Amino acid sequence: MGQQSSRWGNLPDVQIPLVDYLVLGDEPHLQANECANCGARFFGRRNACAHCGHREFNPVRVSDTGTLRTFSIVYRAAPTIPTPYVSAIVVTDDGTSVRSNLINIEPDPSKISLGMKVKLDTYVVGTDDDGQEAVAFGYAPV
Template identity: 65%
Template sequence: MAKQIPYVDYLVLGDQPHLVANECSGCGARFFDRRNACAHCFGTEFRTVDIATDGELRSFSIVTFAAPGVQVPFVSSIVDLGGTSVRGNVINTPPDPDHVTLGMKVRLATYVVGTDDEGTEAVNFGFEPVL
């Protein structure tokens, strides 16, 4: 199997792909980027926590006009994964309002974005409808 690299460092690959967050040890606020401190309580200690893979579509937009090089259409969405909000594309379903609806149940899914010269596959995540 080809060597793989996650598209973002908060995506953990393997048998059960999932997202991880930096959770503030003081207040529990969760972040998906490298932190200097907590934006909520200003604490500086964080632990890595696993994020649920099943959730609900809280908002979306079907983007049909984007910057050069960005493939359209795609469905941008905000998903509530067990109380933690995450941004990602809705995938594995037609990008139209008949197939993408507010409140729909979704789960994390991964796909290969591309392969570099060394044969490493970049793997991204998205959210697919739970039928």
């Protein structure tokens, strides 16, 4: 097992984020690439801005809290994926759309209301053969 690089210090490499825009550490949060010209935000590697074509981006921390914009309760998925799960689009308090699951909530339409307040949380989603844990994020009711 290797040593974790600079991102969160010289710790044993025991946890890895599911995606690189999830920043782990004491305060797990999402990090977007924000267009230096128009302010449009994107997750993941970008070549240029889909809104204005500008080529420079700045990393920004995305707000941990937001509201539920839309959801679906997914019962049918590929065989290895546990169902049902609640797929959601959350709009954070700073206006960034995020796709994730709702967590810590019953998959029941009567328990889920559009516009409800939610907050980012993380959990271990799997462990590899080296004992390294993958950490995912989801949004839980506030």
